[in-house]
Amino acid sequence: MTTSPAASTSTTGVSLSSLLKRSVVDADHNPLGRVEDAITRLRDDEYPLLTGLVIAQGGTRVFVPANDILSIDPDRVLLRAVRLVAGPFERRDGEVLLKQDVLGHRLLDVGRSVLVRAYDIRLVFTKEGWAAIGLDVHKHRWFQFGAHEHHPARDWHAFLLLVGSPSALRSRFAASKFRRLKPAQLADIIEGASPQEQNLLLAQVHADPELEADVFEELDEDRQTLLFRSRSDAEVADVLSRMRADDAADAIMDLPQMRRQKVLDLLPSVQNTKVMALLGYNAATAGGLMGTDYLALSEDLSVADALAKLREATTQQPEALTTIHSLRKDGTLAGTLTLVRALQIDPGTLLSDAADTDTVVASPDDDIVAVTTRMADFNLLTLPVLDPEGRVLGVVTVDDALEAAIPRDWYRRASGGPTATRRSKGALKRDKGSESRWRTLTG
Incomplete structure (x- = not known):
């Protein structure tokens, strides 16, 4: 019988995908069920610690505290107790289920400024307990099954998880990751995100008003309009007040006609004057x-x-x-x-x-x-x-x-990197025709 973590796979770590296949036994080797999920809590700039396991026991999901785990062996999880006394698993606020919330979901690769999908998670035993230290974002092929333990994983801190409520992302550590990205990169990421991912990303961006304005300046005009549609006139005006006047003027004209004057009236006087002056010019001119x-x-x-x-x-x-x-x-x-x-x-x-x-x-x-x-x-x-x-x-x-x-057919060249997907607002201006923006402001 394994009696200490040092004699288990804790010395080299374990992948979540392989852990999910293992049986759970008590101190007398009686089978209790199989691992269904692993529970953690995010800890800002520290690796998230394993707080427990969810095991499938018949038709019931049962919570096993991390302190009850004696060792994780190659084919099983061994508990300290002879008998497991636990009720049905109930998720608590702030808990992240690694299988349910992370595996198969997309997350932000900060260093490469792209959204990637998590295919596996690396767990190791530390002095504080089991911790998630790495993420594998490479899809496993059919011939790689069984080799997950040796598949390379990158540092957990290289990514930002898009899980939970928007407020869960508003941490000091998450903010520091966002500051490593340029507004154009964030705009590309937001444009390629799902509605749920967008909500989480925009919530983080919103925490920094200046960054939010810079990101909205970089957004594709169609996406910018779509995002403004879900915001109140006051919220739109707040963002436009920090944008460059020429970009704010373009954004005003992309709003529904009935909203344009309302948003203009809510702009600070200095920005209002600049924007009103620019609205008198044809968008496709100097x-x-x-x-x-x-x-x-x-x-x-x-x-x-x-x-x-x-x-x-x-x-x-x-x-x-x-x-x-x-x-x-x-x-x-x-x-x-x-x-x-x-x-x-x-x-x-x-x-x-x-x-x-x-x-x-x-x-x-x-x-x-x-x-x-x-x-x-x-x-x-x-x-x-x-x-x-x-x-x-x-x-x-x-x-x-x-x-x-930039010619229109260069906007989304397949050979380009992430920032090569930026659309040209100038070309969009050329497509708007020769009518001045002012004449179309109210009708």
Whole structure:
């Protein structure tokens, strides 16, 4: 008879799939049933400990506490007691059943930013007890049956389980995993998730308002609209208030017509003004592509002053801050200075002397082809969009120009990685026709 965990498979661990096949016997080797499931509780940044087993005993499911397990042998689970005194199993709040909740279910592979399916779980005996330390996300083939013990498993902490209620995911450890993913990666994951998985992922994203806005900016417009449909006008406005104005304007136009004005009225005044201005432009033009984040300063300021203002612009779109715009006293554009050039010259130089006055610009009505061609010809990271008087209305950034130029049939190339599935919002704008967004705002 095995008398200590050290003499059992606890020395090398055991896979859940093989554990589920084993019989359970008492201290006198009387059969009590077979293992049906294993119960754990998640522990933030610690491996989840086994709190007990569910065994099938006739037509009844019975709970066996982990403390009653003497050893797990290759063909059985041995209990300490001679007789098992237990009632029917009843699940408690916070418990995770490894077979029922994890095996066959999808989970988030954080390092690879994809949803994968769990095919097996690795359990080992530690000083605290049996713990789930690894997950096998490789599907076993028919000829691999019986070899589960030697199939490689990856660290449990490399994954985020999508089980339980949304509140169960709002832990410090789960949040730290989410922070390792970029908004575009999270958007891809959410787009490929089931409704239940989406609810859990969105609950975690919602815990960080800034991240939530960034993720919604990256979502496919159809999916974004679908998710907004289940939220109240106030909740939608709260997300849009943190989004870039150009993306918020697009999102407003993708809402049902009867909701557009209601959501607009709930936006903070500054965001409302920006969005309303952008809604007046055709979506397939420079006015429709441009954003309202940019750095524009008096040409009488020095480069050092400009760099100081740049450091303070922490809430603006970083891609739009690669260029410093110098303005004349009447507010018209005098010239532009790239960030790299600003760092290379004497900080005391005035913008009037440092800026390039031969500036390449666009008008709001220039179409996407003209915008992208101009930016490519002059190797521009940003393109200022001016009104007829020469004042800056906004800037088109290279990422938006590139997105607008990507052909439709490149969106979901099978050979691409996870981020290759992003759809081009710019091409979607081209498909919306020449009618201005403002004219379709209310009818």
